Amino acid sequence: MSARNTNQKQIVYEALLEHKDHPTSLEIYQGLKKRGEKIGKTTVYRILNNLVQEEKICRINTFNNVSHYDYVLDGHIHFICEKCNKIIDLENTKYLQDALKEMHINHNNLLIYGICADCKGDKEESLF
16 A cells, blocks of 8 residues: 555544544545545545445445445444434443453444434334
8 A cells, every 4th residue: 555545544433433423424524624634435435435435434234225334333323214214322331241241243233213202203113
């Protein structure tokens, strides 16, 4: 990997770290362009894919096939709102941690789809 590519990879990774939400590759690209970085959309996308393959970040695919990225790899659960597309981090429950305690987990990507509290309204019923 060339020095420029390594530098670009670091810039993209740091841009992801600056987000407190789960940005798309386009949102990361737009933030970098706003800062004056000279980097293309395809390069940002390729670097994000490489970081996913290296298991330094994770990809979250929403129900409408939009990829979002997360740098937190602690095994938390993602709730995805089917109305507003918001992704909310949920901490693992004690029950889930206890159930998996005796197992060796290689990868974890638990997604829960539904309607968030902001979009829900009083008419909607929940499974729980």
